[in-house]
Amino acid sequence: MNVLVDRITRLGGFVRLNIAGIGHATAMFITVIRRSIGLLKRFRLVSDQVFFLGNYSFVIIAVSGLFVGFVLGLQGYYTLNRYGSEQALGLLVALSLTRELGPVVTALLFAGRAGTSLTAEIGLMKAGEQLSAMEMMAVDPVARVIAPRFWAGVIAMPILAAIFSAVGIVGGYLVGVPLIGVDSGAFWSQMQGGVDVLKDVGNGVIKSVVFGIAVTFIALYQGYESKPTPEGVSLATTRTVVISSLAVLALDFLLTAVMFST
Amino acid sequence: MSFARGKLTAVMGGSGCGKTTVLRLLGGQVRANSGKVLFENEDVSLLNNEELMRVRRKMGMLFQFGALFTDMSVFENVAFPMREHTSLDEEAITDLVMLKLNAVGLRNARDLMPSQISGGMARRVAFARAVALDPPLIMYDEPFAGLDPIALGVTARLIKEMNNALEATSILVTHDVPETFGIADYVYFIANGKIAAEGTPTELMKSEDLFVRQFIDAQPDGPVPFHYPGKTLRDDFGIRGSAS
Numbered sequence: 001m002n003v004l005v006d007r008i009t010r011l012g013g014f015v016r017l018n019i020a021g022i023g024h025a026t027a028m029f030i031t032v033i034r035r036s037i038g039l040l041k042r043f044r045l046v047s048d049q050v051f052f053l054g055n056y057s058f059v060i061i062a063v064s065g066l067f068v069g070f071v072l073g074l075q076g077y078y079t080l081n082r083y084g085s086e087q088a089l090g091l092l093v094a095l096s097l098t099r100e101l102g103p104v105v106t107a108l109l110f111a112g113r114a115g116t117s118l119t120a121e122i123g124l125m126k127a128g129e130q131l132s133a134m135e136m137m138a139v140d141p142v143a144r145v146i147a148p149r150f151w152a153g154v155i156a157m158p159i160l161a162a163i164f165s166a167v168g169i170v171g172g173y174l175v176g177v178p179l180i181g182v183d184s185g186a187f188w189s190q191m192q193g194g195v196d197v198l199k200d201v202g203n204g205v206i207k208s209v210v211f212g213i214a215v216t217f218i219a220l221y222q223g224y225e226s227k228p229t230p231e232g233v234s235l236a237t238t239r240t241v242v243i244s245s246l247a248v249l250a251l252d253f254l255l256t257a258v259m260f261s262t
Numbered sequence: 263m264s265f266a267r268g269k270l271t272a273v274m275g276g277s278g279c280g281k282t283t284v285l286r287l288l289g290g291q292v293r294a295n296s297g298k299v300l301f302e303n304e305d306v307s308l309l310n311n312e313e314l315m316r317v318r319r320k321m322g323m324l325f326q327f328g329a330l331f332t333d334m335s336v337f338e339n340v341a342f343p344m345r346e347h348t349s350l351d352e353e354a355i356t357d358l359v360m361l362k363l364n365a366v367g368l369r370n371a372r373d374l375m376p377s378q379i380s381g382g383m384a385r386r387v388a389f390a391r392a393v394a395l396d397p398p399l400i401m402y403d404e405p406f407a408g409l410d411p412i413a414l415g416v417t418a419r420l421i422k423e424m425n426n427a428l429e430a431t432s433i434l435v436t437h438d439v440p441e442t443f444g445i446a447d448y449v450y451f452i453a454n455g456k457i458a459a460e461g462t463p464t465e466l467m468k469s470e471d472l473f474v475r476q477f478i479d480a481q482p483d484g485p486v487p488f489h490y491p492g493k494t495l496r497d498d499f500g501i502r503g504s505a506s
Contacts, residue, residue: 133329136289137343138318144346
């Protein structure tokens with residue numbers, strides 16, 4: 001009986017702790033948004049971070065985009081060839097990248113590259129009392145450190161996703177046209193005719209903005225709430241990758257269901 | 263506990279006795295559960311976020327290991343409070359930062375990054391940053407921890423000189439007896455969450471209080487026991503009877 005009570009108590013404690021955690025994260029999210037107003041006057045803080053975050057992730061995203069494009073070209077050709085529609089390879093590559101792979105893979109790579117770096121940076125700033133020092137200098141760390149990085153992530157993500165998709169399309173072209181021999185004119189014209197700017201590209205951009213908000217906030221929150229010890233920062237960094245990857249995949253399903261259901 | 267205006271007051275005690283908490287209470291980073299924390303007749307514990315920010319502009323704090331911003335150069339670290347709280351132009355900021363860095367002897371280290379300077383130098387940069395806006399209250403959290411004898415002497419001299427030059431109220435939290443007694447006007451000893459003793463360094467040097475004596479003479483055993491409390495040696499080794 002005691003074992004049962006103990007287990008129920010633990011379950012209750014676990015649920016309560018998680019609900020409190022979600023509440024705390026939501027309160028923090030609202031605080032970040034509220035304290036972002038001042039950034040309009042000091043946009044330099046945001047643009048500096050866009051530059052840093054973009055630089056962190058640019059190479060890995062461009063190279064990954066190229067290889068994903070290569071694979072899409074190959075797999076797409078083999079599948080389309082069965083039905084004699086290999087001319088539609090350009091359309092398949094472009095739709096796959098702009099609708100799904102561009103935003104999703106970019107967000108996953110961004111979480112692994114820039115997200116972990118943000119968590120570690122904020123965690124180490126906390127461990128080194130830099131955030132406390134800032135508070136004591138009457139400077140709000142949320143407004144000065146967290147908010148610029150948050151908006152930088154939100155801005156950088158769609159740009160990186162666009163780069164990923166563009167490089168991926170080039171990759172698909174290189175495999176499909178010069179290597180396999182699909183007609184170049186058909187490759188581009190099918191793409192031009194079949195990709196809708198608002199429905200396909202626009203929804204892809206919306207997805208990557210949502211992923212940008214989720215991944216960057218998770219990374220910053222984990223860093224800000226990490227224990228100021230080496231173990232605490234290491235744990236927070238791992239949590240950033242796990243939580244943001246799952247969040248991206250779950251959000252992708254929800255967004256896809258809403259955007260492309262009709 | 264009170265800190266006289268314009269004086270250098272030290273708060274001493276063993277590790278973990280709550281010395282740093284006194285500073286965090288004054289800065290409003292920790293709220294008091296009971297009692298009052300008065301700064302210029304305002305209870306810091308009752309202030310909201312905006313009011314706290316206003317009050318903190320009158321405070322400077324030197325953290326234990328400097329807490330320099332690692333992504334900024336020495337110059338930018340000292341310029342940080344000026345850029346955040348004043349509308350001074352770049353030329354004026356440069357002049358002020360150079361003056362502050364000159365006062366701590368690091369004018370020529372202005373372009374170095376925090377990772378390129380020693381612990382003692384980092385403490386001096388943090389010192390220049392803490393006094394960047396000439397605050398009326400300066401708090402020092404363990405400024406002597408981990409410093410070599412030269413850096414220790416330099417830091418102690420800077421604290422005293424800055425206190426005199428700015429006529430600021432200085433609060434020094436430390437457990438370093440010789441350096442502190444050399445510069446402090448008044449000293450509080452904290453133990454077990456209470457003020458164990460207080461007085462001027464001269465008075466405390468003559469004190470017969472057991473705790474003060476143990477602390478000043480660096481005795482391993484006394485009111486603060488050497489052994490962590492728990493079972494006796496006899497219990498642990500299973501010694502019975504009156505064996506000695």
